Amino acid sequence: MSFITQIKTFAALGSGVIGSGWVSRALAHGLDVVAWDPAPGAEAALRKRVANAWGTLEKQGLAPGASQDRLRFVATIEECVKDADFIQESAPERLELKLELHSKISAAAKPDALIGSSTSGLLPSEFYEGSTHPQRCVVGHPFNPVYLLPLVEVVGGKHTAPEAVQAAIKVYESLGMRPLHVRKEVPGFIADRLLEALWREALHLVNDGVATTGEIDDAIRFGAGLRWSFMGTFLTYTLAGGDAGMRHFMAQFGPALQLPWTYLPAPELTDKLIDDVVEGTSEQLGSRSIAALERYRDDCLLAVLEAVKTTKAKHGMSFAD
Numbered sequence: 001m002s003f004i005t006q007i008k009t010f011a012a013l014g015s016g017v018i019g020s021g022w023v024s025r026a027l028a029h030g031l032d033v034v035a036w037d038p039a040p041g042a043e044a045a046l047r048k049r050v051a052n053a054w055g056t057l058e059k060q061g062l063a064p065g066a067s068q069d070r071l072r073f074v075a076t077i078e079e080c081v082k083d084a085d086f087i088q089e090s091a092p093e094r095l096e097l098k099l100e101l102h103s104k105i106s107a108a109a110k111p112d113a114l115i116g117s118s119t120s121g122l123l124p125s126e127f128y129e130g131s132t133h134p135q136r137c138v139v140g141h142p143f144n145p146v147y148l149l150p151l152v153e154v155v156g157g158k159h160t161a162p163e164a165v166q167a168a169i170k171v172y173e174s175l176g177m178r179p180l181h182v183r184k185e186v187p188g189f190i191a192d193r194l195l196e197a198l199w200r201e202a203l204h205l206v207n208d209g210v211a212t213t214g215e216i217d218d219a220i221r222f223g224a225g226l227r228w229s230f231m232g233t234f235l236t237y238t239l240a241g242g243d244a245g246m247r248h249f250m251a252q253f254g255p256a257l258q259l260p261w262t263y264l265p266a267p268e269l270t271d272k273l274i275d276d277v278v279e280g281t282s283e284q285l286g287s288r289s290i291a292a293l294e295r296y297r298d299d300c301l302l303a304v305l306e307a308v309k310t311t312k313a314k315h316g317m318s319f320a321d
């Protein structure tokens with residue numbers, strides 16, 4: 001089974017916050033883009049959003065031939081997808097709507113054109129159920145702003161061919177993205193499951209009168225948020241365990257998981273869970289020592305802090321703002 005991975009024409013269905021981000025990214029990578037959105041005034045709104053992002057994309061560097069003029073807005077789904085090499089749907093998050101839309105998109109598309117959906121939580125096995133050639137259909141869940149953030153979660157459904165997942169990964173890489181294959185089809189995938197847990201706790205903190213939204217945002221942006229741009233939670237906590245790394249961290253802080261810090265019940269700390277976490281993080285560490293990783297972390301933090309400070313100054317803000 002083979003799918004188109006050398007793409008020249010990108011189709012975008014739905015051109016709101018996320019659809020317009022995809023359009024901007026695809027145009028900046030020198031593609032022809034065809035877009036469709038049923039809302040009145042959608043074309044003007046899309047062109048405005050692309051123009052607003054273009055200065056940033058120029059700073060980042062455009063591909064040869066990249067131009068906003070290569071965007072064509074069309075009146076029907078069929079016209080949007082019929083010549084497309086890759087199709088990305090970014091329509092409202094409603095199962096019935098996506099089911100109907102994908103049956104139309106897939107019937108009109110070339111059979112070897114991959115179809116991606118931006119859904120942040122619906123399951124591909126459900127909304128691709130009525131699609132023609134569902135083996136080429138995947139989720140490609142991006143992050144806002146799509147034209148800058150590299151992460152895209154790629155998820156297959158029960159009909160998706162494993163080759164289609166790999167082909168979609170190639171296409172997203174060709175758009176400068178960092179695809180993450182989510183191997184199990186679960187609601188919220190990986191990233192939103194984490195973000196929603198944080199979000200839920202943040203809402204509880206506000207609801208309980210513990211902190212304001214600003215205080216909660218400060219707790220993120222002056223602390224863990226600075227680290228998260230270059231190191232995830234597992235490696236960060238490996239360093240919090242000192243030279244003994246994750247094993248020591250689990251021994252020291254594991255019992256605290258039973259304290260009522262969150263409204264989410266903690267999983268039982270079985271030996272298997274501890275081993276999985278220790279082994280996973282030592283694989284992430286590779287041949288680097290804890291001290292080398294600490295130097296890497298500190299260099300990244302200095303770079304992020306400097307970049308944030310300089311950019312805030314450019315906008316008339318102090319670092320503490």
Ligand SMILES: NC(=O)C1=CN([C@@H]2O[C@H](COP(=O)(O)OP(=O)(O)OC[C@H]3O[C@@H](n4cnc5c(N)ncnc54)[C@H](O)[C@@H]3O)[C@@H](O)[C@H]2O)C=CC1
Pocket residue numbers: 013014015016017018019036037038039042089090091092093097101118119120121141142143144
């Ligand atoms: N907003 C976010 O932070 C993120 C959203 N997503 C996902 O992206 C998708 C789109 O979300 P947003 O862009 O935020 O929504 P939005 O509301 O900004 O845009 C949705 C667009 O779809 C159009 N639309 C309405 N009916 C349609 C139909 N039948 N077919 C095609 N388009 C139709 C609307 O006119 C609108 O322009 C959703 O599946 C959402 O879960 C994914 C990542 C982040």
Ligand SMILES: C[N+](C)(C)CC(=O)CC(=O)[O-]
Pocket residue numbers: 120142143144192195
């Ligand atoms: C709020 N959201 C679940 C739609 C957010 C995302 O899916 C990703 C993001 O950009 O945070």
